Amino acid sequence: MAPTLFDHGAKPGDLIEIFRGTYQHWAVYIGGNEVVHLIPQSDDSSPLGSLLMLLDSRRARVMRQKIWEVVGGHRFEINNLLDDKYEPRDRHVIVREACRMVSSELPYNAVTHNSEHFVNEIRYGQSESRQVNRAAVIGGAALAGVGIVALGAALLATLLKDDDDDDEKRHRK
Template sequence: MAPTLFDHGAKPGDLIEIFRGTYEHWAVYIGGNEVVHLIPPSDDSSPFGSLLMLLDSSRVQVRRQKIWEVVGGHRFEINNLLDHKYEPRDRHVIVREACRTVSSAQPYNAVTHNCEHFVTEIRYGKSESRQPGQVVQSRFTQDHVIDMLCVLNLLFLYLRGDQFDF
């Protein structure tokens, strides 16, 4: 059963992992049933929309919202994933840093600067993400990934309307 408004158990400074099917979204819990997170660059949750998001670097905004607005109907859990590797900052420092970023524009790239990078930087002072590596390790060899990215880049350029000759 999914946690309810009154029993999610998060403490200020905890990382919240939200399972959205093909990817996980991340937020920092700041107390008062609120989180700070990156607004994804696309609301298109289709596989093709997610693929375009992966290929297109852009800027996003940091938003402060009620946890339930961000989680919606998805499953989520508290996941302070790097506590075994790094010492987390003090909770009040995590909350202060998260709140300082609200309304700021941030770079976004699903591989190099995604929402998991954002929250781990705030909690640990180290920007890390397991998601890009997990996709590569679990589904493809390195050669297949390079081939696929080349083809997808051409497809993206074509769909964007770029003109080029072969």
């Protein structure tokens, strides 16, 4: 069941994953229905602008906002995704670190330092993005698939050329 306005179930220090169509945005829940998150800076407020902002922005600001301002109409869930891999810091340390970062301006890169890297660094002390890792695996598989298709096309072309050469030799005789 999806979280609701009154019963999201988050505890201070939990990570909030927000599903925004083509990507996920991440925040750290700090209590009092507030989150801290890393948001790329842009002057464009259009939907296309927000996607371009993710890809083109080099700077981001750490903001503290009400969870519902950040989530908007999107689906979200509590996702402490790396608890099986890393030991989370104590909740009060996570909240203190997140609050200490508010208003900071940080480098931003969709691949190497996005909102998921930011929240994982605060919760676990490790900067990691499974979203980026999945994209890399999918991209690698797609590239391998293109390579296989190209190899198959080259083999087929060679076979067809050999057949044409055989036909031409038979007609000369």
